[in-house]
Amino acid sequence: MRSKALNLVKRYRIFLLLAFLNIAILIFLPQVGVKSVQLTWSNFIEMLSVLPPIFILLGLLDVWVQRETMTKYMGEHSGLIGVLIAFLLGSAAAGPLYAAFPVAGVLLKKGSKLSNVFIMLGAWSTTKIPLLLFEASALGFKFMLLRLVMDIFGIAIIAYFTEKMLSKKEKEEIYQRALAQ
Amino acid sequence: MTTALYIIALVALGVSFFKSKEKSILALKKAWKSFENILPQFLSILIIIGMMLAVLTPEQISKVLGNESGWYGVMIAAIIGSITLVPAFVAFPLAAALLRSGAGYMQIAAFVSTLMMVGIVTMPIEIKYFGKKATIVRNAAALAFSLVVALVMGMAL
Known part of the structure; x- marks a missing residue:
């Protein structure tokens, strides 16, 4: 005690x-x-x-979605589908970036590809749909659109670059961490 | 958006309970465990953000981000944006106010982009999930990208 x-x-x-x-x-x-x-x-x-709905959905995802399913749609060989799902998942999210890390943790635990997880994080940070509307009204449509177009490429570049910079062992450690959460 | 999230979570939970009570309880237990696991970092970060925003006021920020401040202003904007983490409903009106009070598009673009993509105060949480190296690489790459965005937007707008 x-x-x-x-x-x-x-x-x-x-x-x-x-x-x-x-x-x-x-x-x-x-x-x-x-x-x-x-x-x-x-x-x-x-x-x-x-946070409560995000964590409830994470808990449900953890229990109901099988590793094989996640690997198929967001894993190593998921290709363009995985990238698109990652973009949509991040863009449809609500909440600040720090709430995205636990989501990233569950995706990793279920076998999602690292670069797809980084794409989800990138989308969560900048291309959230309600935020874009808000940005357009505060800073102008041109400002929002120009930033959005650059961000879509930027998010992908940052994701692949970050994954490339990590050694096989470092990637393995990230997956181990996720399993221990 | 938050309301929609609640509706989705509750519907999903309802369907889950209908299908299996045990699994649903397990899901809720897991939800609580992962929340409690990260709570100390969440709380610490909230206090740090609160203290920082109490010291950095919009007036002070707009003073250093003027249109003539050039790359110096862009760097300051990027530094402030990288360190702080402001909810978007505060960030965009703040950025709009800064533009009206004389800040340049290049500086504002650097500020908005780093604010969203680079998080120095949230690094402890990111490290907990991704380790030190991945966290540093991602944030550094996002910072470099934000400077490119600032340059392009400064030229285009």
Whole structure:
């Protein structure tokens, strides 16, 4: 029991440290402190609102989708289909980029190709459909369209480049990590 | 969009329960486990982002991103964009406000692109899933790509 509590403190130590730091700022620089607590709180609410459905879908995916199915559609020999699914999966997503990493973890665990996972991450970060509409209204249609066209190529280039830079052993380690999650 | 996500998740969960209660409970357990697994990093990052945004105000940012700031402004924009992580519903109005207050298209493009693709504060989470090397390579490549985007958009717009 005691070791369990100790383990919990150990896992959350950076968070606790930061929380103390924030309290210190609150005391010594109240203006900055209040603002930062407000911002943290609103981001926290945003996170709590978007994460539950993502994690529920991940849990269901983990239980129901068989490794063979995932490998077939997004694995090593999935070709263009895998790339398209990765793009659509990322673009249809909601939530900030950090919510995409657990999704990436499950895709890897089920045998998805590494470059496809990076494409999903890239699409999640920049080509989300509701975001594009928002971008067009805030910064203009031309701005959005030009960036979108470049991003589609950029995402693919970054994904293949990142995969190329990794050795076979490093890739293996990434899959091992995903299995351990 | 979030509402749609909830509807999809709930429908999927309902179908799952209809087909197998045990598997559905297992799925929920797995969902909770992977959430709790990443929670310490999530919480830490939320505090770091909150503190950073409290210090960096839009007025301060627009001061250094003026149209005449050239590559110096682009670099600053890329650095600010890479470090911070701002939800899009804040980022786009902020970028629009910066444009109105005199920032250049090239600088704004660098800011928006790095904001979305490069995440220095979120690196601990990324490393947890992909390891150090893949994380650094991906972020560095995304940063380089963002600078190309900035250059092209600066010339085109």
